[in-house]
Amino acid sequence: MNNRETVILDANEAVASVAYRLSEVVAIYPITPSSPMAEWADQWKEEGKPNIWGSLPVVAELQSEGGAAGALHGALQAGAQSTTFTCSQGLLLMIPNMYKIAGELTSGVMHVTARALATHALSIFGDHSDVMSCRTTGYAMLCSNSVQEAADMALIAHVASLETRIPFLHFFDGFRTSHEVNKIIPITDEDIRAVLDDKFVIEARERALSPDRPILRGTAQNPDVFFQAREAANVYYNAAPDIVQNVMDRFAKQTGRQYKSFDYFGAPDAERVIILMGSSAGAAEEAITYLMSQGEKVGVLKVRLFRPWDISHFLRALPKTVSKISVLDRTKDPGCVGEPLYQDVMTAVSEGLSEGTHPVIVGGRYGLSSKEFTPAMVVGVFEELKKFKPKNHFTVGIEDDVTFTSLPYDADFSTEDPKTIRALFYGLGSDGTVGANKNSIKIIGQQTDNYAQGYFVYDSKKSGSITTSHLRFGPKPISSTYLITKANFVACHQFSFLEKVDVLECAAPGAVFLLNSHYGPEEVWNHLPLKTQKTIIDKKLQFYVIDGYLVAGKTGMGNRINTIMQTCFFAISGVLPRDEAIEHIKKAIKKTYGKRGDAVVAKNFAAVDGALAELHQVKVPTAADASFDIQPAISSDAPEFVRNVLGTIAAGHGDSLPVSALPAGGTFPTGTAQYEKRNIAQEIPVWDQDLCIQCGKCVMVCPHAVIRSKVFDPSYAKLAPATLKAVKPKWKGMENDLYTLQVAPEDCTGCRLCVEVCPAKSKSEPKHKALNMAPQVPLRETERENWKFFESLPTVNRDVLNHNQVKDVQLLDPLFEFSGACSGCGETPYVKLLTQLFGDRLYIANATGCSSIYGGNLPTTPYTVNKQGRGPTWSNSLFEDNAEFGMGMRLAVDQQDTFAKNMLTRMLPVIGEELGGAILAADQSTEPGINAQRERIAKLKGELSKIDSQDARNLASAADALVRKSVWILGGDGWAYDIGFGGLDHVLASGQNINVLVLDTEVYSNTGGQMSKSTPRGAVAKFAAGGKQNSKKDLAMEAVSYGSVYVARVAMGANDTHTIKAFQEAEAHNGPSIIIAYSHCIAHGYDITYGLDQQKAAVQSGYWPLMRYNPSLRDTGKNPFQLDSKAPSIPFKEYAYHEARYTMLVRSHPEMAKDLLREAQDDVERNWRVYSARAAMPGRGETPNVAPPEKEGAVTPLGQGGKA
Amino acid sequence: MVDLSTDYLGLKLKSPVVVSSTPLSDSSDNVQRMEDHGAAAVVLSSLFEEQLDLESRALDRNLTRGTESFAEALTYLPDYDEYRATQDAYLAHLVQVKNLVAIPVLASINGVTPSGWVKFAQDVESAGADALELNTYSLAINPTIPGKEIEKQLVELVRRVRQSIKIPLAVKLSPQFTSIPNLAAQLDAAGANSLVLFNRFYQPDFDIEALDVMPRLAFSRSDELLLRLHWIAILYGNVKADLAVTGGVHTADDVVKGIMAGAKVAMIASELHQGGIDQLQEIHDRLTQWMEEHEYASFDTMRGALSRRSIPDASPFERGNYIKTLSSYTLRQ
DSSP states (O other): OOSOOOEEEHHHHHHHHHHHOSSEEEEOOTTTTHHOOOHHHHHHTTOOOOTTTSSSSSSESSSSHHHHHHHHHHHHHHTOOOEEEEEHHHHHHHHHHHHHHHHHHHHOOOEEEEOOSSSSOOOOOOOOOOHTTTSSSSSSEEEEEEEEHHHHHHHHHHHHHHHHOOOOOEEEEEETTTTTTEEEOOOHHHHHHHOOOOOOOOOOOSOOOTSSOOOOOOOOOOTHHHHHHHHHTTHHHHHHHHHHHHHHHHHHHHHHHHOOSSSEOOOOOSEEEEOSTTHHHHHHHHHHHHHTTTTTOEEEEEEEEEEEHHHHHHHSSSTTOOOOOEEEESOOHHHHHHHHHHHHHHHHHHHHOOOSOOEEEEEEEOGGGOOOHHHHHHHHHHHHTSSOOOSEEEEEEEEEOSSOBBBBOOTTOOOOTTTTTEEEEEEGGGTHHHHHHHHHHHHHHHHOOOOEEEEEEEEOOOOSSSEEEEEEEEESSOOOSSOOOOOEEEEESSSGGGTTTTTTEEEEEEEEEEESSSSOTTTTGGGGGGGHHHHHTTOOOEEEEOOOOHHHHHHHTTTOHHHHHHHHHHHOOOOSSSHHHHHHHHHHHHHHHHOOOOHHHHHHHHHHHGGGGGEHHHHHHHHOOSOOOOOSSSTSSOOIIIIIIIIHHTTOOOOOOGGSSSOOTTTOOOOOGGGBOOOOOOOEEETTTTTTTOOOOOHHHOTTTTTEEEEEEEGGGGSSOOOOOOOOSSSOTTTTTTEEEETTTTTTTOOHHHHHOOOOOOOSSSTTTTTTESSHHHHHHHHHHHHHHHHHHHOOGGEEEOOOHHHHHHOOOSOSSSSSSOOOOOOOHHHHHHHHHHGGEEEEEEEHHHHHHHHHSSSOOOOOTTTTTTOOOEEOOSTTTTHHHHHHHHHHHHHHHHHHHHHHHHHHHHHHHHHHHHHHHHOOOHHHHHHHHHHHHHHHHHHHHHHHHHHHHHHHHHHHGSSSOEEEEEEIIIIIITTTTHHHHHHTOOOSEEEEEEOOOOOTTTTTOEEESOOOOOOOEEETOOOOOOOOHHHHHHHHHSSSEEEEEEOTTOHHHHHHHHHHHHHSSSSSSSEEEEEEOOGGSSOOOHHHHHHHHHHTTTOOOOEOOGGGGGGTTTTEEEOSSSSSOHHHHHHTTTTTTHHHHHOOHHHHHHHHHHHHHHHHHHHHHHHHHHHHTTTTHHHHHHHOOTTOOOOOOOOTTTTO | OBBBBETTTTTTEESSSEEEEGGGGSEEEEEHHHHHHHOSEEEEEEEEEEHHHHHHHHHHHHHHHTSSTTTTBBSSOOOOOOOOOOHHHHHHHHHHHHOOSOEEEEEEOOOOSSHHHHHHHHHHHHTTOEEEEEEEOOOOOOOOOOOOHHHHHHHHHHHHHHHHSSSSSEEOSSOOSOOHHHHHHHHHHHSSSSEEEEOOOOOEETTHHHEEEOOOOOOOOOHHHHHHHHHHHHHHTSSEEEEEEEEOOSHHHHHHHOOOOOOOOOEEEEEHHOOOOTHHHHHHHHHHHHHHHHTOSSTTTTTTTSSTTTTTGGGGSSHHHHHHHHHHHHHHH
């Protein structure tokens, strides 16, 4: 490495830094894993950081990627240097504009974290499916393979775009490169200045639209000239490859880093060559270095400039000696001749090598959705190439036992440099492990001559999630673009992981093992599973324990053991001398936490100082003697598919599943979350049956459906475990039965919402309620048995319960349980309620977002079935189209109903009037009515089975459609207010009988809290770091404006009965309905244990007025608009300032915070005047232009000159 | 013409009516109005060290909660390059107020750790405070710490703060000490320039319906003054430090009583919350009137007139008073 300053960062930050400095307009929209680039741009703008020309770029969030591309196009046309960041489906939404931008020969760069496209399933991980969809847009496509290259290519792309007039799509692998932390040489302003000639910027500006030299661009052309005009662009594309190479050469002169549009690495006289793009190059180079050392003539051709593809550049880079080529594509093109890169290579070779013998060329797929790609696989590919007739259209990295495409390879083969220290950390999301490791990388990478790399693997669960940190340090640059499988250091930051994860699987012989354990060095051994004991002995591991939580407790760190574990890592890994390391850790603490205040620095310092005293080496016995072992992730009583397939995924071994194990087309059974016992709660609620008033509130608010109640016949009590609690039910007519409230101990996340909502307090010790938290471990066994018994009890007859009352509704089975949502989630109680009320006839169309992730992320899924086997059927199409997707479901349901009715009418003479007529005339407005219809349909099917005719078979297959169905469209505010709003609006206007549930968290929660149009005024969010300047969109009133849509705004924490009523009315309304549900969220910045209090405060302050608009009330002469909450009784501030999203602005922009708070209070008051006036309208009261009668002191609606 | 001026903490004040530490003075406009209506000096509201600690920890918790757990959302809130801490806002407010009014402005701090006290004391001195009032209000709830230890810590803190700044130092005490004269003597020796008697103990209220305990801020009443008068009258003449009365001062009569007990100044807050800042003007006018009517030319002749050492019969301040009160009560039965 030369003497230039180095930095430790990931590719997203490195690329954003270049793009930001070279832009005047940045159009953004969040999508994983590109969102951090947009967040950086927004933050730098907020900090006043100028671009290379000294001005502050404009950073604007749009309503979708389609919007961002439109804005990008417009900004480019009007002459501003502009950029955007995106990937996956977001990139697809940009394609229409990409054709335009390229067709108009417009310079401009978009940076893409290449990501899988949603096909049979959504994937947020990296491959080239998205960028490959852009091949024909006319964009130049430039690929980078590492963090350093991403920074470099970002600059090269911007400069080359200006010089070629062709827009560039610069891409790098999502997550692998975008999120990998590495030591790189940053691009300085001087580097940019040296490579960029402002002449081209000025030329671009002069080509732009301006009324001072008006032009017209974007004509409609006819058959006479369109073709020729299209061909007129050829000269630019022909010239582009040389220009790009020229920019690369100038870049090399400035920085010393030389790139080629096709870069070759390997033996100059290679016979076998692989061709690929992206981060896989790192693994390929490692394998090739090894194979060359063994005398093999191999090499890799890395494609950087994928478009425009230049045959001469390509052939020049390819060794003349090559006889066999394997082209590796990180994408799948079903039904094609071969994947895109393969096809290009085939064409280039056959076109370019007009004479002589052509090499043998085969193509294969690898690495879809960030599937690991290792040097071992590269060796496997080269081995295949040795064959006379190597396999074509192969796959590598998986086992394809269906169409037998996969290549074999030696999974144990490793090229890890022995001088590189490899460390693996297992942490809990909430314990700070990843943050500490990022700091450690900075310490080692910046304070020593070592190179450093960090890659982090996260769980798909949002609560109790396991993180794995893969860290490499060494004297040589680290380009290993794959996970660590042979670690010199393994740390397990949570003792409970040992129960279910083989954390030592990747420990190298002689490695150091650090365990956070409340058992000391003398006693810990007896608490280790057998396999763990054996591994420690067999691999001769050096074993250390630290009681991290003891130190954390003493030093005020709470559950954050990050600093403590980091100190221990440095103390025993030997990466740095101990004292020096501690000095650096403290410096890093000061740097990271200093701005948060002295108290935070002080407690972290105390944690460092306290850590070493509790760190002990364990004397390892010579024999393993544990009586227990690591438990399977899925219980053994699960169905075979769940056990064998989902269980393998849950255990972290999904990579080993062959193709045959997985369903084609992405269809999975529901009801599988029940088999994955996660045991993540430290404490669970314990019921005091004597205090309980059986109100059902705890059951209603439980986000994970782990606390449930039943009323059962006392005869079952005989079979109950001795510890099961039951009391006399407080229901009329059930006095002779028993009531029980049971917790699923292994599924509870310990969020405490149930305890917070519980209204029953002890009269002599009010802190004791009818529910109280107690440690889970001592309760686990007994409560597990109780839960099992509870599940075996019959469900209360739904027909005898009042479905409008919280108490009764909470005896209905939830058909949504044990999701991976955040502990204390504010959304899931609404989803659960939906399934309790209508679950057995429920279709769900789910927008992409939190609710699709906790609703449908493998391994297990939370939607389940009732005792009759019925339950919600669920699907996620995309983000932007969910309303339309749901409407399509409704159309299909209605059409099948009509079809079945027609068939039945036709078959009446055969079926008979009594049954057939009853089915056709059935009143299904109530649940008993629906149940009666179900019985008739069963009878009908019985009759039909006796008839051998096409009509009978058709009717039998469609007969279920004759039972009333409920179609619900679910999504968050990002969908409803922004990207999906056009569709939502259309569907609400359609008059179709669909129901919409908006889980309103007021930000894009799933991608990390970016602003949506639901974000309230004065709150900070990503993309609104200076506080949202305008008020939240009133989606309810927009829907009300149609007059035919049922609309409700609810907040369960403020009024649970109101919420139930709204759900019932929405479902009953024979037309479109929408419920906007206040959903507290971790992104609001407070402990969501108190989420229900905040919901209440939101309503009390008037910020979130509860309302219902029921068009059917108009039929009875009533005002359809009902305001269901009282006039504001507390100031907005008293609600808002419990949340960091508001108070952070006070700390960062105090004056702005003051202004926005005042305006937000004005919003509340203004809205209240409008709402109360609307609710006060007499009778049908719906003539919108007539003001309510003026009364002395009465509030007057907006626009009438009134003032509260 | 009567002379209302007095000196307190070595500062020349135009009257003995000082605005006690109150959130009202968090607004610069209010401080301006206090001056306009005759306040002789203003003590700003207290900066609490615990509050700074709590804020720092809360900020840390809020920024880290849920982070680095889930691949799509590694953080949930934007993080800034710097955060304005409450002490920065406090100091900025102090500077602003100093630029706005001519009357002396006293800063008030309430610390927990020795380093916290000293640091903030130096900060407020640098920001231009005319004097500093240490608000030593704390709750002794730990049964293992004896009263003597608490007093020792307090005296040591005062000594350290005194040594670290040049501006005058007032110490505001709570009435819950066993030997107030002894403590006063120790604080005097430690360099306190004034003793402010007494802080008010904010007691939470009980909600017997909800079985809950709620914080409740009750305004002071004139009858709370008696405790203050009692101890000022006992301390007067026995300490070098100035004495100030606070808690229960509502009227001009209360001011006169305070001065007759031996105080240099009387501090007022609750009355301003209830009656408005312009009450200061009324008190000022009434005070002038009273002095004219009773022919006092200045406070010098009045100060300490009813202190323990100045009255012919000191028994009301002693145990005898207690007995007398009780027996007179019995007699009235």
